[in-house]
Amino acid sequence: MAVATALSLSPLAACGGGSSGSGDAKSLTMWTFKQSHVAALKNAAAEFKKQTGITVTVQAYGPDDAYTTKVQAAAKTHDLPDVLEVHSDGEDLALGATGIARDISKEVGSDWSGLYQKGVQTSGTVTPAKYKESLPADSKSHGVTEGQRFSVPLTSGTFGIVMGNKKALAAAGITKPPASYEEFLADLRATTAKDPKNGGVSLGLKVKATGLTWVLQPLAFGELGTDRYHALFGKDASGDFSSPNGRKVLGQYAQLQPYWMPGTQSLDIDAADQAFAQGKSAWDIGGTFTLAFLEQNGMNPDDVMAFGIPGPQGGAVPKPALGPLALTGLTVSATSSHPKNAEKWMKFLAQPSVASQFAKDATEVPSTELGADAASVMGATLADMTKAFAGTPETTYDPSLNDFRPGNYDQDSMAEILADLTPLKQKSVDATGKAMAKLENSFWATAK
Structure with a gap:
């Protein structure tokens, strides 16, 4: 998608x-x-x-x-x-x-x-x-x-939407969406403690760009705000992924490592969503478009808790919106x-x-x-997803804006490096940041 x-x-x-x-x-x-x-x-x-x-x-x-x-x-x-x-x-x-x-x-x-x-x-x-x-x-x-x-x-719609199985969440004492990224991590800890086999989060990480575009980027925007987020993809080493800002957001993203559903790195997007619908994970990361697929696979939309990727506590945009x-x-x-x-x-x-x-x-x-009637028209869960759209230009992560990157930027090769950090756990935060910055510099050097 x-x-x-x-x-x-x-x-x-x-x-x-x-x-x-x-x-x-x-x-x-x-x-x-x-x-x-x-x-x-x-x-x-x-x-x-x-x-x-x-x-x-x-x-x-x-x-x-x-x-x-x-x-x-x-x-x-x-x-x-x-x-x-x-x-x-x-x-x-x-x-x-x-x-x-x-x-x-x-x-x-x-x-x-x-x-x-x-x-x-x-x-x-x-x-x-x-x-x-x-x-x-x-x-x-x-x-x-x-x-x-x-x-x-x-x-x-948009991506960067987190979905939780309400029954699995309730069994772990979770009844409302997390207010911050830290609370989300605590909720993940609670569901995996309750059900070590099926309490984790699924994401179609066989398509590695999902980790980069659906999770890391909105998370980085919430932590850094527009200018410093854009700088991650810039020419200046003081603000790129090898910088303190870059290492900070990579470290935050790497905190998901203990909670990935076993084998999620080998699942495509549909398979990851199916795993969630089948109860093999308590959480799933996708987009507004995911709900229809879950319903097709036997899951009742009313059994899904949905919210946008929350911002980190103390971040520049603690309650980021997601641009449709x-x-x-x-x-x-x-x-x-x-x-x-x-x-x-x-x-x-x-x-x-x-x-x-x-x-x-x-x-x-x-x-x-659809105006004010949208919530009643679309149903509670889908309406909850669209609440992620509510924000100002300053507080909205807009995935359609790409002019701060070089014209030859390739998200797939960038995502390959990120996957070595998590879920593959083959590189450290520092090594990942340096590799991503090096690749970004090569894009800028060859951009026309």
Whole structure:
């Protein structure tokens, strides 16, 4: 979820002349990679047909790599659907660059974009920053033009959400979310003492970037605040990961070592979440998008306690908020014979009443602004997750901001080093900080 799927496709030669997969002007086809969205989308499609007479056929292909293969094959034969659900602000721009996604910038006015949460209203747009990222010839979005728009958001959320099994927590005397990182560590100590085998925390650390982006970075922001957090990735050795600030946050992160679920370093994200749903861990770290997956795997959302990664006591931001991101979006294929109807369907999904029902059916946060009714619409646990969004610009960790890093920064190689600290426990805090700073310096030295 943290890395958008990149499609290595050749540009379509004749974008307007292909088949859309829809038989007539009163039918559309939509593809999604999210099985948990299918029922919700079909319910919305039934209401859409009542109101417009247009039938929308929803088809799911998963997992992500199978979906990518399906889209690649359909692009070559010009047999794409009318609408595609995509990973926002990555996959959508790649599809636009290859001519697969239609530019809808002229169609999405303020009356449409204004329906979304403020933080995601421009999702799918080639902003100046996104355009800059597209300039290298090897960029997946190379060839896009500033101001183009290739998707509108469907779901939003964030990562860095901690979930606890209420029954396991209650058995250890825990009945409320921790107020600080130190309290979180104490709670972990309590659950593992109560159940040494199943009382730990799971995280899909086979995808090593989860440790870096879902835990360390928001934790470091809470400890250091914006400027000193950004300095961890800077050129100045006085503030990078080898500095006292860097070693401090690495030491805080390493305190999780005794509490990892056995074998968590070999689990991908889905497997870690499944382990939590099966009672093999008392805690799980994921995102707002995790709850629907847990429900699919037999866990009642009401049995989950959810909260954002808490800040350390005495940190610069003791109660950090987590900035919401557009997670998935909707794009019109360039080969659709009925783009206006496709856009009508996408705008329909953005209506508050429709988005509210989608939230209930999919157990996921919609990108539409639901206002004061959000908690009652989404249910208590999902609403608790969205409380992590509440903050000021100064107190919010925003994972979408990356301009303080070199343009060639690679989070995966940085995460490989961090994994040696924990959970692998092969390097000390000092050695890890020096290795991360050295790698960061190499990025700056070769950045264009």
